[in-house]
Every structure is written in C-alpha cells, then in structure tokens.
Amino acid sequence: MEVEARLLRRSDVSQIVTGWNLCLPYDRISRERFESIIFDDPNYEREGNLVATWNDKIIGFIAAVAREETAGLDGAGKAREEDFGYIKGLFVLKNYEGKEVKGCLLEKALRFLKSKGKKIARVGEYTGRYFSPGIDIRYEEELRFFLDNGFEKVDVEEDVTIDLNAFQPTEYQRLAQQRIELMGVAIKSYQTKFFDEMRRFAEKLDYPQWFPKDWELHFNENCYTIVAVSKSDIVGWARFFKDSERWWFGPIAVLKEFRRKGIGTCLLLEAMLQMKTLGAPNVTAGWVDVPFYIKSNWKISRRYIVLQKSLIGLDTKCMQAIRGLKSSDT
Numbered sequence: 207m208e209v210e211a212r213l214l215r216r217s218d219v220s221q222i223v224t225g226w227n228l229c230l231p232y233d234r235i236s237r238e239r240f241e242s243i244i245f246d247d248p249n250y251e252r253e254g255n256l257v258a259t260w261n262d263k264i265i266g267f268i269a270a271v272a273r274e275e276t277a278g279l280d281g282a283g284k285a286r287e288e289d290f291g292y293i294k295g296l297f298v299l300k301n302y303e304g305k306e307v308k309g310c311l312l313e314k315a316l317r318f319l320k321s322k323g324k325k326i327a328r329v330g331e332y333t334g335r336y337f338s339p340g341i342d343i344r345y346e347e348e349l350r351f352f353l354d355n356g357f358e359k360v361d362v363e364e365d366v367t368i369d370l371n372a373f374q375p376t377e378y379q380r381l382a383q384q385r386i387e388l389m390g391v392a393i394k395s396y397q398t399k400f401f402d403e404m405r406r407f408a409e410k411l412d413y414p415q416w417f418p419k420d421w422e423l424h425f426n427e428n429c430y431t432i433v434a435v436s437k438s439d440i441v442g443w444a445r446f447f448k449d450s451e452r453w454w455f456g457p458i459a460v461l462k463e464f465r466r467k468g469i470g471t472c473l474l475l476e477a478m479l480q481m482k483t484l485g486a487p488n489v490t491a492g493w494v495d496v497p498f499y500i501k502s503n504w505k506i507s508r509r510y511i512v513l514q515k516s517l518i519g520l521d522t523k524c525m526q527a528i529r530g531l532k533s534s535d536t
C-alpha cells in the first residue's frame with residue numbers, strides 16, 4: 207500500500223483534528239475552529255488543501271491559500287502582499303515523517319500557489335483566517351523542515367499576555383486617563399447608535415484586514431467592543447472576546463492623528479478592567495505591536511518565526527515526479 211495524496215473532504219475533519227493536536231501541541235484546535243479557519247475563509251480553494259493517506263488513514267495534511275488578485279475574496283489583502291501565497295498549516299504524523307510525506311505535501315502546495323500566479327510562499331503573516339502568525343519557535347523540527355526545504359526566516363511575530371487576577375491600574379495608565387480626559391476623549395462601550403460614527407472611523411482608518419468589504423454584516427458579533435470618542439467622532443476602537451475558555455484582546459486601532467496621546471493605553475485599560483469584572487484570569491493578544499503592550503506591563507508569551515520561499519523557477523508540470531506520494535484525485 208502506498209501513501210497517497212488527495213483533496214481534503216469535509217468528512218476528514220475529525221481525523222485531521224486528532225492528528226493536528228498530536229503533532230502541534232502548542233496550537234491545539236477544536237473541530238469548530240478548524241472548520242472556521244479552513245472552510246469559512248472566503249479565500250478557501252479546494253485545490254489548496256490536501257491530505258496524505260496510508261491505508262485510508264489520514265497521516266498528514268497541508269492547507270495553502272492563494273488569495274487571488276490583491277484584495278482576495280475576503281477583501282483583506284494589501285498591494286504589498288499581492289505576490290504572496292500562504293501555507294496555513296502542515297503536519298505529518300510522527301511515524302510517517304521518514305517517508306518524505308511532508309516534503310511531498312509541501313511541494314504540491316507550493317505548486318498550487320505557483321499555479322495561481324504567486325511568486326512567494328509565506329508561512330505566517332496571513333491576515334485572513336489563520337491558525338498562527340508563523341511557526342512557534344518551540345517547534346524546532348518544523349522550523350528545520352522549512353529551512354531544509356529552501357525557506358528563509360523573514361520576520362518574527364509575538365503574542366503578549368497579562369495576569370488579570372492581581373491587576374490594578376498603574377501610574378502610567380492613570381496618567382494616560384488624565385491626558386485623554388483633558389483632550390475631551392472618552393472611552394465607551396460600543397452601542398448600535400454609534401454605527402454611523404463607526405463606519406466613518408473604519409473608512410478613515412483604512413485597515414482592510416479588520417474592516418474588509420461588508421464588515422458591517424458581522425460587526426460586534428461574539429465580542430465586546432469599546433471605542434474612544436472625541437466630540438461626536440470615534441477616533442479609536444478595540445475588541446476583546448472569549449474563545450475556548452480563553453480571553454483574547456485585539457485588534458486595537460487609533461486614527462493616525464490621534465496616536466501617541468494615550469488613547470490606545472486607555473482602550474487597553476478599559477478592556478482589561480471589563481475582562482477582570484467578567485472573571486477573566488488572564489488575557490492574551492496575538493500577533494501584536496509589542497512595545498505598545500509592554501508599556502502597560504504585558505509580557506511576551508509566544509514567539510513565532512515567519513518564513514518565505516521564492517516560487518520563481520518551481521516547475522508546476524511534473525506532479526507525478528514526487529517520490530513516495532501517489533496522487534489519487536489531485
């Protein structure tokens with residue numbers, strides 16, 4: 207019996223989630239999260255998601271996303287990301303790693319990205335629905351695998367966290383509160399009556415990854431939203447939410463002309479106080495601008511390496527030449 211590769215099917219999800227959680231212990235996922243990140247990504251394409259099987263048992267999985275054109279179907283892509291295709295996730299069960307399955311899955315995914323006109327394959331920094339912003343530095347073998355396959359490290363991303371049990375506002379935060387009060391800026395929980403102001407804020411902010419086309423349809427769903435209000439304008443915004451028993455903060459943004467005046471600090475503080483009241487023991491913010499959080503005493507909790515590889519020169523024609531992996535329905 208040979209190892210085979212075929213396109214992902216909805217019925218594969220349970221087996222994939224089990225395998226994923228065995229191989230990627232720092233990125234454990236639920237079935238719901240997997241489905242939401244893979245199938246509910248507007249940029250999802252069937253051809254980008256492959257499983258490797260051995261006697262019908264799933265032994266590996268890769269997810270790649272091309273995000274066509276500049277903006278992609280999620281409307282979140284930027285011009286500088288136009289050439290990038292992304293590897294969203296990859297694992298092969300330990301016992302099968304020696305059979306070159308992982309390299310074969312990767313090569314097929316890279317060829318898929320190249321066939322979509324992409325020039326660079328990135329592992330990390332995908333602003334659509336993502337599992338993680340890069341490879342956690344604790345996955346030494348994963349990192350070695352990508353480096354051995356021609357990828358290079360191009361960036362580092364970090365998560366930050368803070369314990370809320372012992373938290374009390376600091377002197378720094380109190381000063382920020384005084385500063386914004388003097389400017390006439392108030393921090394408020396979002397209410398639907400602020401909708402027009404929110405729309406104007408989103409237009410001015412110009413961050414398509416957070417306010418893509420039709421963002422209004424799902425705004426403020428499954429999260430808590432707070433805003434900074436100056437006169438009758440929203441000049442800052444942040445959200446936080448609970449997912450799988452953990453509390454998360456972000457994104458946060460302040461309009462350019464209002465930055466570095468303490469508004470971000472006050473939005474963050476208000477969110478921390480609200481979460482503490484809601485019983486959150488701690489909170490994490492993923493893939494962040496670290497210096498801003500450090501000022502409010504958050505600590506770096508995870509570090510990820512972002513990798514990339516040029517696809518120029520990659521041959522898209524000889525799919526069958528991949529050793530050890532026979533294509534069934536790819």
Ligand SMILES: CC(C)(COP(=O)(O)OP(=O)(O)OC[C@H]1O[C@@H](n2cnc3c(N)ncnc32)[C@H](O)[C@@H]1OP(=O)(O)O)[C@@H](O)C(=O)NCCC(=O)NCCS
Nearest residue numbers: 458459460464465466467468469470471494495497498501
């Ligand atoms: C990050 C952001 C929300 C901070 O809002 P803000 O209102 O400027 O924040 P504050 O004025 O309260 O700044 C607090 C401290 O963090 C520092 N800081 C803020 N943004 C920073 C950045 N990008 N890099 C380094 N330091 C930063 C400020 O200098 C300030 O320090 P100081 O008191 O010594 O001057 C704002 O810069 C922003 O909207 N950035 C673009 C959107 C974004 O990247 N959001 C994601 C953040 S993870």
